[in-house]
Every structure is written in C-alpha cells, then in structure tokens.
Amino acid sequence: ESVLTQSPGTLSVSPGERATLSCRASQSVATAYLAWYQQKPGQAPRLLIYGASRRATGIPDRFSGSGSGTDFTLTISRLEPEDFAVYYCQQYGSSLTFGGGTKVELK
Amino acid sequence: QVQLQESGPGLVKPSETLSLICNVTGDSIRSNYWSWIRQPPGKGLEWIGYIYYSGTTKYNPSLKSRVTMSVDMSKNQFSLTVNSVTAADTAIYYCAKDLPAFEVWGQGTLVTVSS
Numbered sequence: 193e194s195v196l197t198q199s200p201g202t203l204s205v206s207p208g209e210r211a212t213l214s215c216r217a218s219q220s221v222a223t224a225y226l227a228w229y230q231q232k233p234g235q236a237p238r239l240l241i242y243g244a245s246r247r248a249t250g251i252p253d254r255f256s257g258s259g260s261g262t263d264f265t266l267t268i269s270r271l272e273p274e275d276f277a278v279y280y281c282q283q284y285g286s287s288l289t290f291g292g293g294t295k296v297e298l299k
Numbered sequence: 300q301v302q303l304q305e306s307g308p309g310l311v312k313p314s315e316t317l318s319l320i321c322n323v324t325g326d327s328i329r330s331n332y333w334s335w336i337r338q339p340p341g342k343g344l345e346w347i348g349y350i351y352y353s354g355t356t357k358y359n360p361s362l363k364s365r366v367t368m369s370v371d372m373s374k375n376q377f378s379l380t381v382n383s384v385t386a387a388d389t390a391i392y393y394c395a396k397d398l399p400a401f402e403v404w405g406q407g408t409l410v411t412v413s414s
Contacts, residue, residue: 193360224399225399227399227400227401229344229401236393236404236405236406236407237344237393237401237404238404239400239401239402242399242400242402243400248400248402280343280344282346282401284398284399284400287346287357287359287360288334288346288359288399289346290343290344290345290346291343293343
C-alpha cells in the first residue's frame with residue numbers, strides 16, 4: 193500500500209498569491225490514479241484534479257496538477273478567498289489511500 | 300444530476316454493528332463503482348472499500364475483517380456494515396461514486412460510537 197505524505201501541513205498565503213502543495217508517495221503511483229480534493233469545513237470533499245493533471249468538471253483553471261512517479265504537486269496560481277480550505281491527495285493502486293492533508297490558511 | 304444520500308443510526312454502542320445505506324439518485328447503481336469513506340472528527344480521510352453492482356468488493360486491509368458491503372439494485376442503493384465497533388469508529392461516513400477518483404460524494408453522516 194502506498195503511503196502519501198503531504199507537505200506542508202499548513203500553508204499561510206495571501207489572496208492573489210500562488211500556493212504550491214506537495215504529495216509524495218512511498219511507492220510509484222500511476223498518473224492515471226492520482227487525484228486531489230478540496231474540503232471546506234462542514235462539507236464533503238470536492239474532486240479538483242484526477243489523472244494527476246486533469247481538472248474535474250467546473251474546476252477553475254487557476255487549479256493545476258502535475259507530477260509523476262512518487263512526486264505530485266497541486267498549484268493554485270492566484271488564491272481566491274474561497275480557496276482557503278484543506279486539500280487532500282489520493283492514490284489508487286493495490287489499495288486506495290489519502291494523504292494527511294494540507295491546510296491553506298489566510299496569512 | 301447524480302446525488303448520494305447516506306442514512307442510518309447516528310449512535311451505535313461499542314461492540315455492536317454499524318449499518319449505513321447510501322441512496323443513489325440520478326444514475327443507475329449498475330453503472331459504476333461505489334465506495335465508502337470515513338473521516339474522524341477533525342482528522343483526515345480513510346477509504347473503507349468499494350463495491351461494484353455485480354457484487355465484487357475490495358476493502359481497506361485495515362478494516363477488512365469487520366466490513367461488509369452490498370448492493371440492492373431494486374432500490375438503487377448500496378450499504379455498509381462494520382462489526383464490533385469501538386470509539387475509534389466514530390466518524391463522518393461518506394458514500395461516493397466512481398474510481399479511481401471520487402467524482403460525486405454524499406453529504407456525509409456522523410456516526411458516534413458510545414454507550
């Protein structure tokens with residue numbers, strides 16, 4: 193089972209700034225099987241990125257995903273007020289696991 | 300528009316069985332993989348397992364001995380049971396559609412394990 197480690201645990205940024213979130217896997221993950229989610233308090237997670245770099249339906253183009261193998265990145269190019277949330281990566285291989293999350297907070 | 304809705308008891312006693320149902324509207328349960336995911340209060344996400352309409356299942360190895368999933372095609376629903384629950388099973392339980400990424404989620408239901 194691939195363990196996903198997300199960093200940093202908390203990222204403090206200002207609106208309009210760029211945010212870069214990391215997800216590192218203990219075993220190689222097929223790019224088709226790496227996804228990113230956004231979760232706001234009291235809400236279910238929302239799919240942002242699947243296949244490592246494909247935006248889900250309705251997701252703004254300020255969200256982008258990249259990476260391969262064991263290192264993946266979610267980038268938010270210009271943070272909007274509604275982007276402050278917790279972000280999770282997820283992989284599907286022999287099993288299915290989530291990373292521990294990165295909280296993006298207002299600086 | 301696909302919608303998922305979890306239902307079941309909000310309180311379960313230790314050592315008893317947790318049972319939840321996910322009702323699917325706007326899509327046929329025959330068309331996808333369906334998963335359960337949980338989130339202890341204030342913590343991260345844990346995948347519990349998935350089921351395909353044919354009955355094929357795959358469970359998280361850490362929960363496999365206590366988990367069962369099933370599908371009711373006549374009601375367009377799928378269900379989860381977790382046996383021998385403890386306080387560590389207290390969580391928000393979500394049902395979700397699709398693999399390898401979860402495109403649609405239910406709103407979640409809080410299940411508390413307490414006497």
